[in-house]
Amino acid sequence: MSDTTGGPNLTQQRILTTAIPGPKSIELQARKQAAVAAGVGTTLPVYVVAAGGGVVLDVDGNSLIDFGSGIAVVTVGNSAPRVVEAVSEQVQAFTHTCFMITPYDGYVRVAEALNRLTPGDHEKRTALFNSGAEAVENAVKIARQHTKRQGVVVFDHAYHGRTNLTMAMTAKNMPYKSGFGPFAGEVYRAPLSYPYRDGLDGATAAARAINVIEKQVGVENLAAVVIEPIQGEGGFIVPAPGFIAALVQWCRDNSVVFVADEVQTGFARTGALFAMDHEDAVPDLIVTAKGIAGGLPLAAVTGRAEMMDAPHVGGLGGTYGGNPLACAAALAVIETIEADDLVGRARAIEATMMERLTALAERDARVGDLRGRGAMIAIELVDPATGAPDADLTKAVAAAAHQRGLIVLTCGTEGNVLRFLPPLAMPDHLLTEGLDVLDEVFANA
Structure with a gap:
């Protein structure tokens, strides 16, 4: 790789001219x-x-x-040439119309790309949003509409965002939750597979989690199981092999929506296009953000057509969701990942x-x-x-x-x-x- 990668052809060298910070x-x-x-x-x-x-x-x-990438955002680099070029072209054409008012093809092209690239060969639909937390919330909305149930199960050490619902879904109190309640209800927590700490194989850890879900929540009340295939803020915890596949199968058997939160793990970060590609399982819905658009605010929920189409017309959206600049960036990110x-x-x-x-x-x-x-x-x-x-x-x-x-x-x-x-x-x-x-x-x- 070259020594002058980046927008202003930055020299790829560590240079300390002052104390840090200067x-x-x-x-x-x-x-x-x-x-x-x-x-x-x-x-x-x-x-x-x-x-x-x-x-x-x-x-x-x-x-x-x-070694931070803006918390896994600039996966393709902070100033990837294709992203810079695509955004520059788009900003000269128009910066906003609101897709819900007068739509544009960039949004559709991003949806088509995500439908093609995300795990599974079933028919899919995509909706675009601004942030990971917003996309997680919309995944829950979609699951609730599809199942006509309310309960949501998340896991120990999870991080899903800073909005009211996603704070309830997030495990860590400080700095994310302390003093900000009361939080949204119908959110329940199950034990995660944490091989270093619990020593359990995937099947045993999954059975433990499923037992908690069945006893403390009840399948008849459960809309969705939401999990990070590799936890982010929770500590980069990689569940034992078979843990996620067993949860996916249990969800299938019980008509529960399985949601993979790939906000941090998506878009080539884990050595696969998505972390779920490492698992012998396919999610019903997948949530993406961070690395999707090279630093511009964009997020998505992609999933089974019958689930994604469950909300009524007008039930999903947002003023800036699928902004044309962010869509242009996302298409350039995807091109960069595939071409390079x-x-x-x-x-x-x-x-x-x-x-x-x-x-x-x-x-x-x-x-x-x-x-x-x-x-x-x-x-x-x-x-x-x-x-x-x-x-x-x-x-x-x-x-x-x-x-x-x-x-x-x-x-x-x-x-x-x-x-x-x-x-x-x-x-x-x-x-x-x-x-x-x-x-x-x-x-x-």
Whole structure:
């Protein structure tokens, strides 16, 4: 991959000209604190002027290696050439009409592409929205209309969004839920397959979850089971093989809608086009967002035609849902993934990261678990004597990486998981250097 990937042909190199954050970023952060609501936090207060390939350039001239991708959004890169070109063309034509008033072909073309690409060869329909949370809410609406039931089952450690319903569906209290209730009702939680912590095989973990659902909710009350095939904020937890397939079969047998929340896992991120492609199962509805449009706000629900068509005309929609700029970006993202074999690129990134992180885990007992797929990899940090989650170490490692010019994110219900989400546009030498930085951090932590 080239050394000058990205819109402004950014040099693909880690460059530290100041401490992190630098003086101009510190000045902007002070302005942010005076102008922006305090509830809007920042992980790393460096203020960006350009980004592309595998780097983020800040106002102080620092070039940081990006292992975050805007939380799995810029999978194809922050300024992928096809996306830039498509959006530039569309913005000159028109920026908005509202698809529900006077429609346009970009929306239809995105729907057609998603119907073609998402798992399963059944007849499908798609509806477009703005964000992952909005799409999750609409998936629930669709499932309730189709089944004429109300109950929704989600799982331990789940993250589905910040709206009222999706806060109820999200497991983690801080910072997502605390003080924001009361929340929407008819949401129930079942135990997830978490191999590192529960030691169960997929079939046993599924039987445990199904028992909870049947006893505490009741099939006759249940509209949908909603799950992330690999959990995101919950800690990049990959369920044991067979867990998801057993849940899908149980849903089929009981006329319950199975919803795969692929907001974080979709669009080549896991070394398959969708994470459900790794499972021997097909979802009824699939929710996508984040990586769908290269950084523009877009989300979708795609699924079985008879389910998607259940809501009455006018029951689905939104002012900006399927905005023409975002649709143009999404079509360019899909073209880039297919033309540049980014599914294969994600698998190559996985091979490199797994080799390096396995070596780290073998020499550092604080790495309790290494897991993930494709360019969605995580390590869970623990007290080596007890196995207890070590959130303090995780925070310290992330902070030290930031100081060395490597953007990493944390996650997990206990705050003890480091997650790595490099853009698939990142060149190999930057990926290797980022892992070198991580080795240095652990050696000194």
